[in-house]
Amino acid sequence: MIFQKHAQCLFNCVTAMALLSSSLWAQAVCLPAPRLLTTFPMGGEVGSTVEVSITGDNIEDVDLLSFSHPGITAIPKVNDKGIPVPNTFVVSIKKDCPVGIHEARVMTRLGVSSSRVFNVGSLSEISQVKPNTTLDKAMPLAVDSICNASMTQKAIDFYSFEAQQGQRIVVDCAAKGIDSKLNPVLIVADAKGNDLLVERRGGALDFEVPADGKYIIKVHDLTFNGGSAYFYRLALKAISKDEAIVRLPSTKTVSSFSWPPEGLAENAAASETEPNNDHAQPQKITLPCDISGSFFPAADVDTFEFAAKKGDVWWVEVASERLGLPTDPSIVVQKVTGEGKDETLTDVVELTDISSPIKVSSNGYSYDGPPYNPGSADILGKVEIKEDGNYRLQLTDLFGGTRNDPRNIYRLIIRKAQPDFALVGWALHMNLRNGDRNALSKPIALRGGATIPLEIVAVRRDGFNGDINLTMSGLPEGVTATGLKIPAGKSKGIMLVTAKANAPRGLSSATLTGTADINGTPVTRPCFMASMAWPVPNAWSEIPNPRLLVDVPVSVSNSEQAPITISAKEQKVLEVAEGEKLTIPLVQTLRSDFSGTKMSLKTYGEGFERTPAFDVPLNEETSQAVLDLGKLKTPPGDYTIAFYGSAVAKYRYNPEAVTIAEATLQRLQEESTAIAAELKTLTESAKTATEADQATVKESVQAVTEKQKANAAALKVAQQQLKSATAKAKPKDIVDIVVSTPITIRVNPAEKK
Known part of the structure; x- marks a missing residue:
């Protein structure tokens, strides 16, 4: 009986979950974006020309195959009649094009696609x-x-x-x-x-x-x-016998964005010297140092000894996993007292992973964090010396006992503090609590009137803790970018990329950077972009595979506009006194029908994230936001904020294709009628034609008959195309991130009473 009750309870739960899942899966996540899936071949020899075919998702009307390096160019392949062959290009690789990894993308109706690696080699x-x-x-x-x-x-x-x-x-x-x-x-x-x-x-x-x-x-x-x-x-x-094996080029992991430190020499100044595997034979070093070594043979432990003085603070950084290797470095620093049998080792610090500056998704998609991990199994930490003496540093690969490969190298740097930072970013993913299992490549392909938020994350080096201001330049016409800075002591900022509603179709390679004041000097560092190698619609069935991109392309499409644009009614700096409430009139430009009548919005911006969520209507053109600066305790200054949420649009995919397909079908039907009439006339003529004209009439009948067959085949294709376009254009519930255009606020000091 107990078993039956448990079984019935389990059945009810599974049934409920199945019903819930089916309803959730019926709602798609993220508006369609162009994604380049394959190129074949995947590369070519430097100085050569190669024919490349492509496949992808949502890549209609491809008119450009572009590459991250100007030394690689492409033109559409044409057939004998001069008509372009669909999705096929002739790619030319200049002789001075660098050997290695480059990005390939296509420009489509919806803008620039996600990328696919294109290799340039010397063989x-x-x-x-x-x-x-x-x-x-x-x-x-x-x-x-x-x-x-x-x-x-x-x-x-x-x-x-x-x-x-x-x-x-x-x-x-x-x-x-x-x-x-x-x-x-x-x-x-x-x-x-x-x-x-x-x-x-x-x-x-x-x-x-x-x-x-x-x-x-x-x-x-x-x-x-x-x-x-x-x-x-x-x-x-x-x-040759003594030549080192050089592997084929490879993309970089997201974690590698934080390596190398600015100004680091290409090669280390020193190398580890074996045997240095135990405390009886440590390798003597002098700080600061820059040492290269390898976790070889299996279970290798490299031991280094150095002298240090009380009050010294040394920063230790190890790169190995960030070099693309399957390693997990670990360091233990110990103080050495006594000699020989009287030697005593006292633990000072243990250094392990570079933890992610933000919480990362626990399951590969954006459920409780982004599906990108900017942390690393490498090391970045400090050693504080409490008293004069000798110290030993043991460096090992945590799981090196199972690996026996001399190519598992490392770079060990011990230095005085050199405050700095490194940046990486990605297009934000949804944060739905149920049903969203997407880990999708999200190119910066803007619809008119849309704002795409990029999440920018910093790894801070050697104690740097200041503001990092974000900028983006080199954008297409009609596109602007506004950085919501990474505040002091924080690790995350937002870059908002916005296209005007009437922005012309365009594509450019942008530059994304962060700037900070470090010891009185402005320091600018590049921000790398990360993306998914493949769109993964269900991260429970396939493990997402993110990587760094070589460049930052930005496009805008004039084929579609955003379902909704939210902006401040007045495009100016909004002023408010410290401690008061600020009411911001908002305008909703609606270009779609929606499921539901309202949308909940939260707030981006330094200190403004604590603003309570509020609702805006999805069936009206105006609303307002109220910011209580007294509760927020916002100090005087200039701020940039934006509001964000998600909405379910009744999205229609490329309805223009339906209009074109209908026109094509109608033209072919009219041609069919005309051809049938012409054939009927010729057939009647053949009955009364003289013997001398019979051959000519028969030839004409044959020609028109062939034309009729061709027309019938074209009609069949056109009918299928119309059916397909109509099916794709049916309204479909799609939930996506909605972000307002940036709003600038000036908080003035409160008047003295």
């Missing part, structure tokens, strides 16, 4: 020829070349190469580092397919050729997934 390149999923169909690959390919699902891709005894061959596969979903497994086999060397962890194969002859490379996904999203670049290189 000759080819593209995969299918099928090559059996040994007998292995695709030949020349040494010192790269093959662009996509993984075949539930299969193995085979390649063959010729090599000589004693050659050192490196087989490398770029996948995760170029935005692919592939987890590559690499195998070198003999000519019969017998495995000789295997790599399952994403590393490169270092293969010494045992005898002259033919060898096989096998590539497959770790779980045998495949498809267009599982692309890769397979490199086959011959290197």
Whole structure:
């Protein structure tokens, strides 16, 4: 009986959750944005020209394929009749274009798309020829070349190469580092397919050729997934015996934005010297220092000893994870007293991770924080010396006992305080409590009248704790940017990017920076942008994969406008006396129908976040906000604020496409009627034509019949296009972030009584 009650209770809960989930999932999150999903091939040799095909979401009317470096240009490919081939471009890579990672994007009806990595290399390149999923169909690959390919699902891709005894061959596969979903497994086999060397962890194969002859490379996904999203670049290189392996270029993790410190030399001044693995053999160093080393062999513990004086404060920074390595550095600093058997070690401090300056999502999407982690497994902390003496610093990889790779390097810096900061930002995600499992790439693609909020986060270095003012320049016509600064002692600010309602279509590469006063000197640092490598509509079924972007493109579209624009009625500085209430008349410009009649708004801006949420109507054009400066205890000064919330719009996707499809269908129907009449006339003429004219009439009938067939085929396509456009244009509930245009407030000192 008890079991039955529990079972019935569980069934009721599951049923309720299912009903709730189905209703929530029916409501889409975020207005459609253009997203570039694949380019093929994924790169090219410097100085070459390559034909590139693309796929993506919401990328109708693509008229430009652009790149983050001016040394890469593209023009649409045209067919023999001079008509552009859909989603295909001819890409030219200049000889002076830097080798490495670049960003590719398309300009669409809705503006600029999210990016996809485009690689420029120095080796000759080819593209995969299918099928090559059996040994007998292995695709030949020349040494010192790269093959662009996509993984075949539930299969193995085979390649063959010729090599000589004693050659050192490196087989490398770029996948995760170029935005692919592939987890590559690499195998070198003999000519019969017998495995000789295997790599399952994403590393490169270092293969010494045992005898002259033919060898096989096998590539497959770790779980045998495949498809267009599982692309890769397979490199086959011959290197000398003592040459270090240089991996194919890779994107940077979000955490890497805080490395390196400004002004750091490219190479460390010193290196760790083995053996330094225990307290009996510490490496003597003098502070300050800059040391390079590696967590090798497995379970390596590097020990350094230095002298320090009471009152010294040293800042310690380690980079390893931020170099793109699977490491987790940890440091223990101890004071040394006595010698030999009488030696005593006293813990001073333990330094571990660079914690995230803001709370990060606990589940990969924006439920209780952003789906981006600006923290790192690396180290940034201080050591305060309480008394004169000798000290030992032990540096280790926390989980290094399972790793045995000399390429797991680190950089250790111990310095006096050099106050500074590093910045990273991303387009804000929704913070719905239920149903929102999206971790989407969100390009800065503005609709007319829209404001996109960017969340800007700072990692503060060596005790810096001041204001950081945010600026953005190089914007398209009709677009402005307003930074809500990162206040002293805080880690987060907001950049508001706004497009006028009548802004012309445009695209530019913007510059996003932060400026602070450090010891009386203005210091400006770049702000890196982060984005999702792939749009993930449900982070419970797929782990999001964020990364840093190379640049900051901003676009505005004149194809659509924001469903709603909220702004202050008066576009001027609003003045108020300290301690008083400020009433701000607001205007809602409505361009859509909405689910519900009101929207709850909160407030961005230094000190104004404590303003209680308030409602504005979604069926009226005016409202007001009231700020109680007495309760907020806002001191005199100039402030910039904005109001934000979320609304469910009855969104119609590209209704203009319906109008165009209807016009096209009508034109074809009229042509069909005319063709039928022409064919009828010719058929009647054939009955009375003379024998001499019969051949000519038959030719005419044949030509018009072919025209009728072509028209019928075009009609079928047009009917399908109209059906598709109509379905897409049906009103759909979509919830998205709504942010007002920035509002400037001046709080004047209270009048003395």
